[in-house]
Amino acid sequence: MADTVQGRSGSERPAARDKEGIRGGAGVALIHDSATKHVTGEAVYTDDIREPARLVEVHIALAERARARVVKLDLEPVRRAKGVVAVVAAGDVPGINDISPTGTGDDPVFAAGEVVYHGQPLFAVAAGTVHEARRAARLAVVGYEDLAPTLSIEAALESQSFVWPEGRMQRGDLEAARGRATGRISGAMTIGGQDHFYLEGQVAMAVPGEDGDMLVHSSTQHPSEVQHMVGKVLGLPDHAVTIEVRRMGGAFGGKETQANLFACVAALVANATGRPAKVRADRDDDMVMTGKRHDFLARYDVAYRDDGRIEAVEMELAARAGCSADLSGAIIDRALFHADNAYFYPAVKLTAHACRTNTVSNTAFRGFGGPQGMVAGERVIEEVAFATGLDPLEVRKRNLYGEAPRDLTPYHMEVTDNVAPELVAQLERDGRYWERRDEIRAFNARHPYFRRGLALTPVKFGISFTLTAYNQAGALLHVYKDGSVMLNHGGTEMGQGLYVKVAQVVADELQVDVGRVRITATTTAKVPNTSATAASSGSDLNGMAAQAAARTIKERLIRFAAESHQAEPNEVEWLPGRVRVKGDEIGFNELVSQAYTARVQLSATGFYKTPDIHWDRATGRGRPFYYFCYGAALAEVTVDTLTGEYRVDRADILHDVGRSLNPAIDRGQIEGGFVQGMGWLTTEELWWDDQGRLKTHAPSTYKIPAASDRPRVLEIAFFENENREPTVHRSKAVGEPPLMLGIAVLHALSDAVASVADHRVCPRLDPPATPERVLMAIERLRETK
Amino acid sequence: MTNPTPGASRREFLSTAASAPLVAGAAAGVLGGEARAQTTTGAAMAGGQVLVTLKVNGQTHRLSLDPRVTLVDALREHLGLTGTKVGCNHGQCGACTVHKDGVRVLSCLTLAVAAEGSEITTIEGLADGDELHPMQAAFVQHDAYQCGYCTPGQILSAVACVKEGHAGSDAEIREYMSGNLCRCGAYVNIVAAINDAKTKMGA
Numbered sequence: 001m002a003d004t005v006q007g008r009s010g011s012e013r014p015a016a017r018d019k020e021g022i023r024g025g026a027g028v029a030l031i032h033d034s035a036t037k038h039v040t041g042e043a044v045y046t047d048d049i050r051e052p053a054r055l056v057e058v059h060i061a062l063a064e065r066a067r068a069r070v071v072k073l074d075l076e077p078v079r080r081a082k083g084v085v086a087v088v089a090a091g092d093v094p095g096i097n098d099i100s101p102t103g104t105g106d107d108p109v110f111a112a113g114e115v116v117y118h119g120q121p122l123f124a125v126a127a128g129t130v131h132e133a134r135r136a137a138r139l140a141v142v143g144y145e146d147l148a149p150t151l152s153i154e155a156a157l158e159s160q161s162f163v164w165p166e167g168r169m170q171r172g173d174l175e176a177a178r179g180r181a182t183g184r185i186s187g188a189m190t191i192g193g194q195d196h197f198y199l200e201g202q203v204a205m206a207v208p209g210e211d212g213d214m215l216v217h218s219s220t221q222h223p224s225e226v227q228h229m230v231g232k233v234l235g236l237p238d239h240a241v242t243i244e245v246r247r248m249g250g251a252f253g254g255k256e257t258q259a260n261l262f263a264c265v266a267a268l269v270a271n272a273t274g275r276p277a278k279v280r281a282d283r284d285d286d287m288v289m290t291g292k293r294h295d296f297l298a299r300y301d302v303a304y305r306d307d308g309r310i311e312a313v314e315m316e317l318a319a320r321a322g323c324s325a326d327l328s329g330a331i332i333d334r335a336l337f338h339a340d341n342a343y344f345y346p347a348v349k350l351t352a353h354a355c356r357t358n359t360v361s362n363t364a365f366r367g368f369g370g371p372q373g374m375v376a377g378e379r380v381i382e383e384v385a386f387a388t389g390l391d392p393l394e395v396r397k398r399n400l401y402g403e404a405p406r407d408l409t410p411y412h413m414e415v416t417d418n419v420a421p422e423l424v425a426q427l428e429r430d431g432r433y434w435e436r437r438d439e440i441r442a443f444n445a446r447h448p449y450f451r452r453g454l455a456l457t458p459v460k461f462g463i464s465f466t467l468t469a470y471n472q473a474g475a476l477l478h479v480y481k482d483g484s485v486m487l488n489h490g491g492t493e494m495g496q497g498l499y500v501k502v503a504q505v506v507a508d509e510l511q512v513d514v515g516r517v518r519i520t521a522t523t524t525a526k527v528p529n530t531s532a533t534a535a536s537s538g539s540d541l542n543g544m545a546a547q548a549a550a551r552t553i554k555e556r557l558i559r560f561a562a563e564s565h566q567a568e569p570n571e572v573e574w575l576p577g578r579v580r581v582k583g584d585e586i587g588f589n590e591l592v593s594q595a596y597t598a599r600v601q602l603s604a605t606g607f608y609k610t611p612d613i614h615w616d617r618a619t620g621r622g623r624p625f626y627y628f629c630y631g632a633a634l635a636e637v638t639v640d641t642l643t644g645e646y647r648v649d650r651a652d653i654l655h656d657v658g659r660s661l662n663p664a665i666d667r668g669q670i671e672g673g674f675v676q677g678m679g680w681l682t683t684e685e686l687w688w689d690d691q692g693r694l695k696t697h698a699p700s701t702y703k704i705p706a707a708s709d710r711p712r713v714l715e716i717a718f719f720e721n722e723n724r725e726p727t728v729h730r731s732k733a734v735g736e737p738p739l740m741l742g743i744a745v746l747h748a749l750s751d752a753v754a755s756v757a758d759h760r761v762c763p764r765l766d767p768p769a770t771p772e773r774v775l776m777a778i779e780r781l782r783e784t785k
Numbered sequence: 786m787t788n789p790t791p792g793a794s795r796r797e798f799l800s801t802a803a804s805a806p807l808v809a810g811a812a813a814g815v816l817g818g819e820a821r822a823q824t825t826t827g828a829a830m831a832g833g834q835v836l837v838t839l840k841v842n843g844q845t846h847r848l849s850l851d852p853r854v855t856l857v858d859a860l861r862e863h864l865g866l867t868g869t870k871v872g873c874n875h876g877q878c879g880a881c882t883v884h885k886d887g888v889r890v891l892s893c894l895t896l897a898v899a900a901e902g903s904e905i906t907t908i909e910g911l912a913d914g915d916e917l918h919p920m921q922a923a924f925v926q927h928d929a930y931q932c933g934y935c936t937p938g939q940i941l942s943a944v945a946c947v948k949e950g951h952a953g954s955d956a957e958i959r960e961y962m963s964g965n966l967c968r969c970g971a972y973v974n975i976v977a978a979i980n981d982a983k984t985k986m987g988a
Contacts, residue, residue, distance in 0.1 A: 006926040006981075031925055038933030039921040039940060041868015041908035048867035197968050199872045199880055199934040249870070249934025250968050283873040495932025495969050664928050668971060672931055675970030699877035699966060707972045708963035712956075714973055 005029045005664035021576020024514025026504050026729045029664035033500040033519055034247065034493075045249050046203045046219045047280050055205075055276040056085045056126040058269050059133035060261075062289055063115040063122050065144045066151065066358040066692025070115060070122070072143030078125055081139055083132030086273045089123035093268060095235030099260040101225060106163070106324040107361065109233055109264050115144070116323035117360050118692045119288035121261065126269045126277055149358035151692050153297045153318050156355035163321040164329035164354040167336050169410040169620040172347030177312035181303035185383045188300070191372050192768040193320065194293035194365055194680040195696075197704050200249020201286040202259060205278040206230075206266035213240050214267050219248045220259035221492050222532035227524045229260040230267045238524075241267075246521035251494035252676070253364035256532045257326055258290045287697040291326060291363030292686065294319040296335065298376035304384045308395040312347040313380060315339055317373060321354040322361035328354040331364070333466055333617065335373035337411060337624065342420040342460035343377065343399040344406040358692055364534060366676065367736045370461060374740050375681070375767060378457055378747065386754070386762035392747065393433060393456050397424060400458070412621040417724045419630050420458050423654055426719070427456060431634040431652040440636070444755045449641045452649070453752025456634040457744040461737040462625030463536055464613050470531040471610035471626075473541035477506065477549035479602040483589035485510065485517045490530025491542035492522045496735055497665035498538040504661060505543045505728055509550035511576045512588055527605075536629075536733035539661060541608055543728035549606030556602075560595045561586065627725045629737040631655035633674065635711070635744035639752040644775025646749060648678065650713040653741055658723035658732030670716050670738040677742020679705040681767040682749070749774060757781040837897050841866065842910025852898050856890075857881045859897035860907060868908035868937050872966070879965030882938035882945075883907050889945035908937035911944070920944050923982035924975075931969030939965045939975055947983045955980070 003024065024030045037043035063070075075087045090097050090112035100107035111120045122142065127133035150156050178184065204218040214234060220226045223243040230241045243263070248255060262279045269277035281289070296319050303312040317335050321328035332352035339350050381399065385392040401407055401415045408414060428434075433456055440452045465471050475489035487506050493499045499519045507514040524530070531541065554574065562569045565581045573580040578587050586594070596602060615622035633653045639646040653674060657666045683703040687696045696702040722730040746767055753763040753774060761784050765777045834849045841864060848863050857874075860866040860883070869892055872880030876894040883892045884906035911918040920943050923929070930936040942965045946952050951961035958976050967975065 005928040031928065032930070032933075034933055035925045035928075035930075036917075038930050038936045039908075039917065039924045040912060041866075041937045043933050044867070045870075045934065047871075048861075197966075199870070199878065199932065199966065199968050201872075248932060250932040252968070283875070495930070495934075497931070668928055668931055668969075668974065671973050672970035675972065676968070679970075698875060699873050700875070704966060704968060705970065705972075706963040706966060707959045707975065710959070710970070710972045 003031055005031055022507060022511055022513050024504055025508035026661050027659065028504065028662065030500055030504060030514065030662055032497055032665070033503065043247065045200055045247060046205060046217050046245070049205060049217055051278065052207055052276040055278055056128065056269060056273060057130040057133055058124050058126045058265060058277055058279040059130055059137050060121045060124045060265055060279065060281070060285065060289070061137040061140060062285065063111055063120040064118065065115050065146060066118045067147045067149035068115045068144035069147065070111060070113060070142065071145045072141060073122065074141035075123060077139035077141065078136045081136035083127040083129065084125060084136045085128070085275070086126040086269060087123060088268050088272055092272065093233050094271065095233045097233065099229045099233065099264055100324060101257045101260070101327060102325060102329065104325040107326065109261060109268070117358050119360060119694065121289060124265045124269060126273060130280070149692050151357060151359065151688065151690070153320050153355050153357070156357050157318055157353065161356040162354055163325040163356045164332065167333045167352040167617070169336050169350045170348065171408065171410050171412060174312050174314060174347045174349055177347035178303040181311040182306045183387050184301065184303045185387055186301040187383060187764065189298050189376065189379050189764065189766045191296040191298060191375050191766065192684070193295035193362065193686045194684050195287055195686060195702055196252045196254030196292065196365060197702070198248070198250030198252060198254055201281050201283055202262045202290060203280040204259065204263040204266040205276065206263070206270035207276045208270045208274055211240070212236060214270065215242045215244065216263045216267055218243050218245055218259050218263040219255055220245055220263065221251050221255045221494060221534055222257065222259070223492065223522055223524050224528070224530045225257070225532065226260055226263045229264055233264045234267055234271050242523060242525045244521050244523040245492055248492065248494040252366045253368065253534060254290065256364040256534050258363055284697045287702070288694050289360065291322060291361045293365035293680070294321065294328065294331060294362040294369065294372065295686070296372045300376060300380050302380045302383060304387065306388055308384055308388050308390045308398045310343065310345055310384060310399050313345045314349045315376060317352040317376060318355055319353065319369065319372070320357050320359065320362055322357055322359045324361040326361045326363050328362065330466055331369035335369035337373065337462055337466070338370035339373035339377045340410055341374045341377040342401060342458040343381065344401050345410060348410045350410055359688060366673070366739045368535065370736070371677065371740050374459070375743060378743055382747065382750065383762050391437070393428065396458065400424065411624065413623045413625065415628065417627050419656060419719065419721055420460055423630050423656065423719050424456070424458050424632050427632045427634055427652060427654040431456070433634060436636065451639045451641050451752040451755045453637050453639065453748040453750065453755070455744050455747030455751050456632060457747055459631040459737055459740040461629045461740065463540065463629060463733045464610055464624060464626045465531065465535045465537060466615055466624045468613055468615060471537070471541065471613060472531060473545040473608050474527040474530060475542060475545035475549045475606040476526050477546065477553060477604050477606065479553055479592055481593060481596045483516070483592045485512065486520060487517050487546060488520045488526040489542040489546050490522065490527045491538045492533040494533070496538065496669060497662060498533065498542065501539045501661045501665060502543050502546045505547050506550045509547050510554060511574060536735035536737065538735065539731065540727055540733055543661070544608035545606040547606065547728060548608060549604045552604035552606065553602060556600050557591055557595055560598060560600045561591060564594065564598070627723060627732065629656055629732050630719065631737055631741055633741035633744035635748040637745065637748040637752055639749065639774060641756060641778050644771035644778065646771065646774060648711040648745055651711040651744065652715045654717050654719050655738060655741070656719040656721045656732060657734050658721060658727065659730040660718065661729055661731045663718070666734050667716055669734040671714065673736070673738025674741045675705050675710055677739035678745045681742055681746040682769050683709070685768045685770055753777045753781060757784050835898060837901055839897065839900055839905060840903070841905045842907060850897055852896070854897045855893055856883070856895040856897045856900050857892035860892060866907050866909050870934055870937060872935065879942060880935050880938040882941045882965065884941055884945060887948065889942050908940060911940065918944065919985035920978070920982040923978035927974045927978040927981060929974040929978040930971050935965060935967045939967065943979045943982070946979065947986050952979055952983045
């Protein structure tokens with residue numbers, strides 16, 4: 001079978017980058033490394049791992065109050081129930097009952113004394129089967145003394161209840177800028193959250209070893225953190241804990257910190273019973289007890305000129321952090337970093353709050369707050385467009401970052417790699433924006449109840465962890481005596497194709513077929529102190545680390561080949577599958593074999609840290625991002641104005657991935673990101689009742705996009721670009737940025753809605769733009785006529 | 786008459802035969818061959834267990850199960866066929882799709898006892914030896930997955946979609962595949978793969 005994806009075998013990369021001699025170098029549209037295993041069912045996910053003997057299955061019992069003191073917790077009936085092997089609660093944690101990722105001490109494994117959200121873990125039951133455990137858990141006698149919960153962002157703002165100090169960015173003179181403006185608008189919007197809905201739910205299996213060691217198979221994006229958390233709750237040093245993950249069935253940020261709980265509970269049970277223990281959350285429980293994308297309340301004030309140019313923006317973003325800090329501090333920061341999207345604000349003041357509420361603690365989700373900031377920024381643009389009567393695209397273009405001094409972000413970083421104007425212009429032209437605009441206006445003028453809408457929105461997304469320390473990675477590479485290569489690095493595979501991309505980088509560096517490079521499961525025992533596979537950084541960081549390891553071995557082999565031929569290293573030609581030195585050609589296997597005999601070390605580690613980045617939260621200044629990714633989407637929708645129902649007819653996407661490491665994988669990320677972003681802004685609605693209970697906790701009530709929802713026509717093209725920074729093969733990150741291409745769909749819906757009031761009134765369509773909300777917006781606009 | 790092992794499960798089998806390949810014939814709690822299969826089928830066992838005979842991927846298995854065990858749990862936990870995935874466990878996501886007498890069913894909503902007498906096909910049984918089914922090959926060629934977790938269900942649903950005659954157009958494929966969620970959003974390539982495979986399946 002062909003090992004490249006059909007129709008993607010080379011047409012999307014310059015011929016000069018073809019690697020004639022090897023199969024699967026950098027830039028090739030190679031199939032996913034697990035492709036065949038995915039289609040045959042042989043790919044082993046955590047729940048599929050062969051279970052060791054005497055394994056117990058664990059059910060986590062959840063609190064049934066949003067906020068209450070636990071005045072009674074009688075677990076004796078649970079312990080006596082059929083099949084129960086052990087019950088563990090807060091008092092049974094031998095180490096520290098806290099898994100807060102930033103050390104805030106507000107994330108207990110099990111609630112101790114006070115319950116702070118409906119669905120918070122109270123205790124865990126281990127039994128022969130999870131069914132027995134679940135039945136037994138119901139026998140617990142729990143007494144609550146109710147306390148008044150804080151359930152909304154507004155209520156938290158009112159009581160000034162936050163989990164993190166506010167974020168703030170400011171530049172320019174707001175008053176002076178407002179003086180130059182001809183108009184000023186203020187408004188507010190709510191932006192919904194999003195459940196990750198990874199198809200593979202949270203799962204961990206812990207296997208106790210000797211000397212108190214603990215091995216945990218965990219579906220996690222962040223093995224090193226899980227390792228540390230398991231050590232912390234068990235009272236063990238990190239070296240006694242090993243975390244391993246071969247692949248996840250989706251993660252999207254939902255397994256960056258949220259996997260900690262399940263791994264720790266499995267480890268606690270394994271530690272208590274001496275038996276292997278597995279925790280696999282039921283879907284409903286998973287959705288109730290794990291954090292989601294933060295919903296936001298955004299207040300904005302924009303001053304603009306009649307020509308559509310923005311003069312000043314003031315914005316206050318308030319996020320529902322939930323009951324604990326988790327990563328909310330960094331998430332509200334990233335919301336601020338992207339509240340400008342691709343636009344220059346001459347004067348700007350941005351503030352962000354992480355609101356403490358008695359709901360589940362919200363967490364990382366693809367884009368990490370950036371999408372919410374960007375949605376607010378795009379609303380500001382839309383307001384200006386309606387206020388000035390200009391086409392929204394015209395307003396967008398007039399405000400894009402440009403030459404100095406219009407190149408400075410609200411955090412005082414210069415945008416030096418800006419391609420947004422060219423990229424937007426190309427999509428505007430290739431997508432025939434103006435022709436379609438005219439055609440749609442004509443259609444809307446004559447159709448009795450269908451309205452079509454069109455919108456083109458750009459994306460500019462900063463790449464790097466804003467916590468500078470996370471921008472490091474390690475890799476381990478062995479070349480065995482037979483010439484086969486083992487690759488390991490700190491990145492995790494969640495379907496994004498990281499493993500195959502890094503293998504391609506190694507194959508390219510060593511000039512061997514990619515099939516010779518064995519990709520192995522991520523484990524803390526091989527590469528320590530890794531960062532989460534998050535912030536789109538996976539291939540940037542781990543690709544560079546693996547390349548460094550390969551380079552070390554290659555240099556040793558070159559030195560050896562030179563010495564054995566009485567030559568200088570620069571006389572050794574490193575060719576596909578062989579070296580040439582003084583007219584002598586030696587195959588890779590032979591060279592490796594000779595090098596081993598001559599006692600050359602054939603194992604190496606590699607390390608990488610992103611250069612030139614820094615960020616000072618206190619002053620709101622720095623260069624938090626190594627570079628930016630750019631993209632734009634042009635979306636077209638049809639809305640039924642009688643029901644609010646709609647369909648996405650078409651989307652044209654132009655996206656910058658630098659020089660792609662694997663065009664097939666990158667294309668998949670763009671398509672998938674767009675669809676996921678579209679889902680977030682359209683059909684995915686989280687709904688809590690007045691008791692703080694999440695009522696949308698399964699796909700029956702929480703609607704993610706299905707095959708029938710994706711645009712009827714979806715055209716994706718790569719923007720010809722290469723990374724200005726020396727990233728791995730000049731590629732760019734691709735994980736998160738495409739999610740925000742989905743914003744075009746929200747604005748296309750808004751455009752369709754606006755047509756019912758002749759585009760005179762800004763529809764202020766808040767996401768998620770469910771059919772109900774679209775209908776309500778239509779009704780509201782009709783009343784203004 | 787054979788004496789089935791009550792509660793035989795994936796893990797007990799695996800504890801004694803950890804290096805055996807995870808294939809149907811050698812899997813857990815399987816007692817006797819096809820010839821003996823029918824003799825005690827359906828008989829109530831002590832402790833509320835029943836004997837169930839399941840024909841999966843052409844092989845007959847006799848299991849002693851709680852009558853409430855779903856087909857997906859029987860496949861995964863008792864037969865070691867972990868290719869079938871559990872996504873939501875209540876029939877909303879499609880990850881657990883298998884074929885029952887050639888018809889796609891959600892194995893999380895099907896009781897194992899209700900599958901007795903039927904031919905069950907799981908993702909492990911779709912290929913012809915080393916030769917991938919055209920739908921499997923098309924999924925590979927079109928990169929029709931990312932994380933792969935929904936893929937077994939997508940493929941079984943796709944094969945049925947074609948056989949039902951519901952793959953006539955892109956729109957029809959999208960509609961008749963809308964019961965299989967893919968959170969990675971690989972829908973474009975899934976539809977492309979189905980279009981490609983349907984001709985090779987002779988539909």
